[in-house]
Amino acid sequence: MNDGVRAAFRVRRGGFALDVAFKAPARGITALHGPSGSGKTSILRALAGLDRLDGRCTVAGEVWQDDDVFRPPHRRAVGYIFQEPSLFAHLSVRDNLIFGMPRRERRAQGAVFDETVERLGITGLLDRDPRHLSGGERQRVAIGRALLSRPRLMLMDEPLAALDPDAKDRILELIEELPRDFAVPVVYVGHDMREIERIAHHIVLVDKGRILAEGPLGRLQADPTLPLSAARDAAVAVDATVAGHDAAWGLLSLAVGEVRLLVPGEARPLGAAQRLRIAASDVSISLLPPVDSSILNSVRVAVAAAEPAGPAETLLVLDLLDAPGQRLLARISRRSFAELDLRPGRAVHAQIKGVALAG
């Protein structure tokens, strides 16, 4: 039985108190998100057993820690990626990669080794000295080294922090595909919501040593009681599937429930998963279906909640009527909110000015 990660930790250290309990699903990427100093890294280190806090931790049905048990880190099947790529300076890239493999496999590196190295795009680096690699290359090797130790859980502590934007982008693509390509769940610590919006499926919000909320990414993003929706660049991640491509206009058609969204983009296989990012500032409201508009995407929504956002604006939470369960955020002026009389429950039309392909 694989029920993912269940963990609860408590600690009090000087002025810092941590008291958390959360779950991470057995599939996909769970993001631990919160401001610096909120305790994210402490939680991750406790999951790996690097620090011993009071509490319990079960991974894939195995008890790693409870009142009677504490498995030391080397007896936990984790892969841990630190902020700075911590390759062993005295070993070549190849010897770094095989470090965590079982002894008998280290000598004759088999198909798994070749495939992993190939997948990570580091075949050409094998005989190099890790000190002469770029930041992005080092982090790739670190990820490969962790994967080759056959982890049942990947723990990543802001693995992009030390990278330039270009390298960030490519490593993010790689991380996004880890759960599928290597059948391993990932717990990802990050404070940059842009990263998390691209890759996470599940999110645990941490603040001042406590869990604010946990759940599917889109649901928490659209929860007006949580700080995510109050951010200036608040957005909702929408998981869609490719439903067609209009080559004449260069538009990709994406399905979310019964809704079809048109997004500029290249053709992709039908049915492929595609994540979209819809920012609250890109959604506007009209009472009637828009006619003669340049905006491609208009969807039927019902107002689910409305929260004041600053002196002049209101944040609306919208239920997509043709995609049950899917919500959007819209930030509109307080004046429009009053003039359109947008009571909760009212059905209106949401015009989406910008839909970004994420991931």
Added chain:
Amino acid sequence: MGMSEDLWSPVRLTLELAALTTLVLFIVGTPLAWWLAGTRARWKEAVAAIVALPLVLPPTVIGFYLLVALGPSGPGGWIAGLWGGRTLAFSFTGLLIGSVVYSLPFVVQPLRNAFEAVGERPLEVAATLRASPFEAFRRVALPLARRGFLTAGVLGFAHTIGEFGVVLMIGGNIPGETKVLSTAIYDYVETQRWQEANLLAAGMVLFAFAAILLVGLSDGAARRARA
């Protein structure tokens, strides 16, 4: 005994003593330095201070206490009693024990610095890659601290060769048993055999220079490799 054998015996004895001392110091000093580098125990600096005592104490003070400890009424006498002896003082074994104590800081300090320079992170990485603490030590800490071992080895060896006061106190200057280079030079000077004294002394100067140069070159290479 010809003059050359007269000269060579202390040289051979000294090299033997220094090599054995260095070996014992690696065996004793490595775990001690590892513990000092990693522990958060409150009394660790007290232990470090005890290890460092030979740096500041006059050799005669160390020699005096070693003489008491190795003598018939000390633990050394008891150990010697195991094979029918009366004392460890004025023996090669006693000299070895004395040298280990006297040169301990010269091995423990560089090893501790080297282990501290390795830091916790590589060991944590090793632990998350299924390496047990011993395996992490063997496969990560030891190779990363290898320059520290070179420095420690050279300093421990060279310092043992150069010791005089302790040897004089507990060695007794017995030819072939405890008469080492430094005391041999002293003897030659006492008996006005300047030529032999000069030969040995010049050899020591060259050796000391080579040892320090070796450590310096290795440190320089390490710095360049990091840069």
